[in-house]
Amino acid sequence: MLFNSIEFLLFLPAVFFLYWLILKKIELQNGLILIASYVFYGWWDWRFLSLILLSTIVDYTLALRLKKNKNNLQRKYLLWTSIIFNIGLLGYFKYYNFFIDNWIQLWATFDIKMHESSLNIILPVGISFYTFQTLSYTIDVYRNKLEPTKNFIAFASFVSFFPQLVAGPIERASNLLPQFFIKRKFEYQLAKSGIKLILWGMFKKIVIADNCAIYANDIFSNYNELSGVTLILGAIYFSFQIYCDFSGYSDIAIGTARLFGFKLMRNFNYPYFSRDIAEFWRRWHISLSTWFRDYLYIPLGGSKGSKFQQIRNVFVIFLVSGFWHGANWTFVVWGGLNALFFLPLLLTNNNRKNLNITSENKLFPSIKELGQIVFTFTLTTLAWVFFRSETITDALNYLRLVFSNETFLKLNYLSTIERFSFEIIFLLPILLIYEWFYRKEETPFNGKFQLINETIILLLLLVFGIYSNYSNFIYFQF
Known part of the structure; x- marks a missing residue:
C-alpha cells in the first residue's frame, strides 16, 4: 500500500479510529497494529507475509535463548544463527540472480559456457529494512544491551510496524520496542x-x-x-x-x-x-548510516588503529552500504566514490569538523x-x-x-x-x-x-x- 494512494487515505483514518476510540487497552492496540501492518504489507503480495512472520519467529526465539544461555560459545552460535539466517534470507531474494549472472559472465571471459540457472525471484518489498531491524535486536540482546521480550505480539508489531516497515527509518529495538509496553494516551501536540x-x-x-x-x-x-x-x-x-x-x-x-x-x-x-561529504552522511539516511556505524564500522575498529585500518574500515562501510542498496555494480561504485570523497577528510582529520x-x-x-x-x-x-x-x-x-x-x-x-x-x-x-x-x-x-x-x-x-x-x-x- 502506497502512502500517496487513495487506499492509504482510507486505511489510515480507519485504523486511527479503531485504535483510539474503540480499543483502549494496550494489548488490543498492539494487536490492531500487528493486523494493520500485515494488511498494509500484504496489499502488495500476501505471500511475502510468511517471510516477515518467519523472520519474527526466528529472532524472537533466538533472543530468548540468548538470554537464558550463559555459555559464551553457545551464545556465539545462536548469534551467528541469527546473522546467517537474516543475511541468507536477504541474499537469496535480493542477490541470488546477481551472483549467478556474474558467475556465468566470469567463466564466459575464459570461453567457458555455464548453464543459465537464474530464477525469476521477486524481491519482497522492504526486506532490506526489516531484516536489519530484527538482526540488530538479536545483536543487542547478545551484547546484553537489551532485554528480550516474551511478548510475541509486541515484538511482531515492532518488526512489522506499518509506518516504517517498507522503507524505514530502520529502528533500533532499544528505541521502538519499549514503546509497545507503555500505555499510550492521545497527545494532541x-x-x-x-x-x-x-x-x-x-x-x-x-x-x-x-x-x-x-x-x-x-x-x-x-x-x-x-x-x-x-x-x-x-x-x-x-x-x-x-x-x-x-x-x-x-x-x-x-x-x-x-x-x-x-x-x-x-x-x-x-x-x-x-x-563536506562527512557531514552529508551524518544528515542522509541517518538510520542506515548509524546502523552500519554501530554494527559494522565500530566492530571493525572504527577510527582506531593505523591510518591503513581506518581507510580500510571506511571503504568497507561505504562499499557494503552501496551493495545494500541493490544487486548491481553501479551501487558498489556509488559507495566506492563516496568513500573516495570521504578519504581526504579522514587523512586530514577533518571528518568531524x-x-x-x-x-x-x-x-x-x-x-x-x-x-x-x-x-x-x-x-x-x-x-x-x-x-x-x-x-x-x-x-x-x-x-x-x-x-x-x-x-x-x-x-x-x-x-x-x-x-x-x-x-x-x-x-x-x-x-x-x-x-x-x-x-x-x-x-x-x-x-x-x-x-x-x-x-x-x-x-x-x-x-x-x-x-x-x-x-x-x-x-x-x-
Missing part, C-alpha cells in the same frame, strides 16, 4: 506535529520528487542523444528526486507513527546544506560556506549518476558526454527546452528557501508564518496531486 510531517512529506514526494522523476527518467533513458547542459539538468533533477522521494517517505512514516503515539528517529536533516547547523544564527551563508555547499552537492550529484544508471558503462558514458567539450557546446535547443521543466525551476527554489530558513525545525510549519506556509503547501499539493500518478517510492526496490 504529538498528533499535530505528525500531521505536519505527513503534509511536508507528501509535498516533497508528490510536488517535487514526482515532477523531477518525469524529466530525470526521460534524460537518463535518452542520454546519448542529448547535450551536456541537458545531462547536467538530468543529474540535478535526479538528485532532488531521490532526496524528496526518500526523505518524503521518512517524514510521512515518522508523522504517521506519531498519530498512534510512537516516536521514531529522524532520518534526514537537510543533507543538501552539508559543507562540521557538526553544527550550517550558518548557525546567520540569515545567509558566507561565500566560503556557499562554496562548500555547492562543491559537496556537486560531488554527491556526480555519485548519483552511478546510482541512477542501469550499468557502469551507461554512467561513464553519461559523464563522458557531460564533460565532453563537443557535447557540452553542441546545444540542441529543442531537446534542451523540452526537458527544461519550468515547474521544477519554480518549485525547487520554494523547497530550498523553506528548508534553508527553517533548517532548525522539522518542517516549515513549526516556525514563523505557519498559516501562510501551510496554505501554500496545501495549494501546491492540491494542484499537483490531481495529476499525480501515485508512483512508487524509489526505496521500495531496496
Whole structure:
C-alpha cells in the first residue's frame, strides 16, 4: 500500500479510529497494529507475509535463548544463527540472480559456457529494512544491551510496524520496542506535529520528487542523444528526486507513527546544506548510516588503529552500504566514490569538523560556506549518476558526454527546452528557501508564518496531486 494512494487515505483514518476510540487497552492496540501492518504489507503480495512472520519467529526465539544461555560459545552460535539466517534470507531474494549472472559472465571471459540457472525471484518489498531491524535486536540482546521480550505480539508489531516497515527509518529495538509496553494516551501536540510531517512529506514526494522523476527518467533513458547542459539538468533533477522521494517517505512514516503515539528517529536533516561529504552522511539516511556505524564500522575498529585500518574500515562501510542498496555494480561504485570523497577528510582529520547547523544564527551563508555547499552537492550529484544508471558503462558514458567539450557546446535547443521543466525551476527554489530558513525545525510549519506556509503547501499539493500518478517510492526496490 502506497502512502500517496487513495487506499492509504482510507486505511489510515480507519485504523486511527479503531485504535483510539474503540480499543483502549494496550494489548488490543498492539494487536490492531500487528493486523494493520500485515494488511498494509500484504496489499502488495500476501505471500511475502510468511517471510516477515518467519523472520519474527526466528529472532524472537533466538533472543530468548540468548538470554537464558550463559555459555559464551553457545551464545556465539545462536548469534551467528541469527546473522546467517537474516543475511541468507536477504541474499537469496535480493542477490541470488546477481551472483549467478556474474558467475556465468566470469567463466564466459575464459570461453567457458555455464548453464543459465537464474530464477525469476521477486524481491519482497522492504526486506532490506526489516531484516536489519530484527538482526540488530538479536545483536543487542547478545551484547546484553537489551532485554528480550516474551511478548510475541509486541515484538511482531515492532518488526512489522506499518509506518516504517517498507522503507524505514530502520529502528533500533532499544528505541521502538519499549514503546509497545507503555500505555499510550492521545497527545494532541504529538498528533499535530505528525500531521505536519505527513503534509511536508507528501509535498516533497508528490510536488517535487514526482515532477523531477518525469524529466530525470526521460534524460537518463535518452542520454546519448542529448547535450551536456541537458545531462547536467538530468543529474540535478535526479538528485532532488531521490532526496524528496526518500526523505518524503521518512517524514510521512515518522508523522504517521506519531498519530498512534510512537516516536521514531529522524532520518534526514537537510543533507543538501552539508559543507563536506562527512557531514552529508551524518544528515542522509541517518538510520542506515548509524546502523552500519554501530554494527559494522565500530566492530571493525572504527577510527582506531593505523591510518591503513581506518581507510580500510571506511571503504568497507561505504562499499557494503552501496551493495545494500541493490544487486548491481553501479551501487558498489556509488559507495566506492563516496568513500573516495570521504578519504581526504579522514587523512586530514577533518571528518568531524562540521557538526553544527550550517550558518548557525546567520540569515545567509558566507561565500566560503556557499562554496562548500555547492562543491559537496556537486560531488554527491556526480555519485548519483552511478546510482541512477542501469550499468557502469551507461554512467561513464553519461559523464563522458557531460564533460565532453563537443557535447557540452553542441546545444540542441529543442531537446534542451523540452526537458527544461519550468515547474521544477519554480518549485525547487520554494523547497530550498523553506528548508534553508527553517533548517532548525522539522518542517516549515513549526516556525514563523505557519498559516501562510501551510496554505501554500496545501495549494501546491492540491494542484499537483490531481495529476499525480501515485508512483512508487524509489526505496521500495531496496
